[in-house]
Amino acid sequence: MRLRFHSAWRGALGLGLLAGLGLSACNRSGQGEAATDKADTLATSNKPAPVDTLKLKRQAMRRDSLKADSIAKKTGQLPGSLLPGHRIVAFYGNIRSKGMGILGREPKAQMMRKFDGVLKEWQAADPSLPVLPAFHSVTITAQGSPGADGKWRLMNSKSTIEETRQWAREKNAILFLDVQVGWSDLEHELPKLTEYLKDPMVHLGIDPEFALGTMHVKPNRKIGTYDAKDVNYAINFLARIVSENHLPPKILMVHRFTRKMVTNVKNIKLDPRVQVVMDMDGWGDPVLKQDSYKAYIEKEPVQFTGFKLFYEYDIKPKPHHMMTPSEVLTKLNPKPLYIQYQ
Structure with missing residues (x-):
């Protein structure tokens, strides 16, 4: 420059x-x-x-984005893009917590065996698309107390993040670092993950449910929200990391199970350096889950779609059940390319 x-x-x-x-x-x-x-x-x-260094960076990103757009128009995707050429199947949670999801609920060896079985089920349900394993680790977590700075969130220790990344390497999996900002915001929380996101295997998830800074309510009291401008910030943040470090495209996964969780969806601006997945994150009756997918994912598509399955909450109350891979693929349109188990 x-x-x-x-x-x-x-x-x-x-x-x-x-x-x-x-x-x-x-x-x-x-x-x-x-x-x-x-x-x-x-x-x-x-x-x-x-x-004005910030202005220069923005100009450079625009030039990089135009270059990326031209490549994407010729080939359909940028080199190294994981979607739509794979179906990502992820185990969600935190390796230090039994209550946040399957990733930490069971002993490691037992969990890994279960994961192998799930991956085989998905590959059998759709042999046309290779299954890519992923661990989705809640890395910045909303808290029940405000903490010293009053932001109601806490970041995992470096040792926890590194151990989780090692688990992913052992499984030849990619890793998502998930962010629940509490009363903070993405502008202050995402930079904490920059060094990890320079790793080609590491991707990002953001959870509007726990974005409560504008509401000033304790986490789990209300459902939070992100606007398109927040999603655009995350996209631009990842795009800059991709360009500056010469990486293949990153994936940004956004949780959603109500309309208000993501507002002004039409204003989300895609960038070929970042592949956006809108993930239907609700639990319970399979029929209601399908309706939510149709209302909030199918009717307001952004780019790629995801669907979440809960080992505990999808089966309550009986006779509800957790949908099988075949059910997901036959009942949902478009067929989700990201599947998450909690």
Whole structure:
């Protein structure tokens, strides 16, 4: 990138000094000072303007995006894109918590065996599309207490994140880092994950349910919300990481199970460096889950679609059951390319 600097300031400054030297002695104390001030003004006004680094980064991102658009138009996707060439099947939770999902609920070896079985079920249900395993780890978690800064969220330790990434490597899986901002916001929380997201295997999830800063209510008291501008911030954040580190496209997964969880969907601006999945995250009666998918995912598509299955909550109350891979593929349109188990 080239920066342009003004080069005419030397000439202007020279003219100002010559004007000052041409004054008579009797006027030196008055007009001489004015001329000197004029020279100083000229010198100051013609100095190089301060460099707006943020503006330059935005301009570079726009140029990169145009380049990415041109490649995507020729090939359909950027090189290294995971979707739509795979179906991602993810286990969700936190390895330090038994209550957040299947990822941490069972002992590691038992969980891994169960995961292998699920992957085989999905591959058998649709042999035409290779199944890609994923771990979806809640990495910044909404809390029941405000904490020292009053933001009602807590980030996992580095050791927990690294151990989870190692689990993913063992399974030849990709890893999603999921963010629940509490009373904070994406602008303050996502930069904490930058170093991890430089890893090609690491992707991002954002959860509007726990974005409660504008409501000022305790997590789990109300369902939070993101606007299109928040989703666009996450897209731009990931796109910059992709460009600056020469990475294949990232995936951004957005949880959703009500209309108000994501507002102004039509204003979401896609970027070929980031593949966006809208994931129907509701639990319970399979018929209601299908209706929610149709209302909030099928009717307001963004790019790719996802569907969530709950080992515990989908089966309550009986006779409800957790939908099988075959049911998901036959009942939902479009067929989701991201499947998440909690």
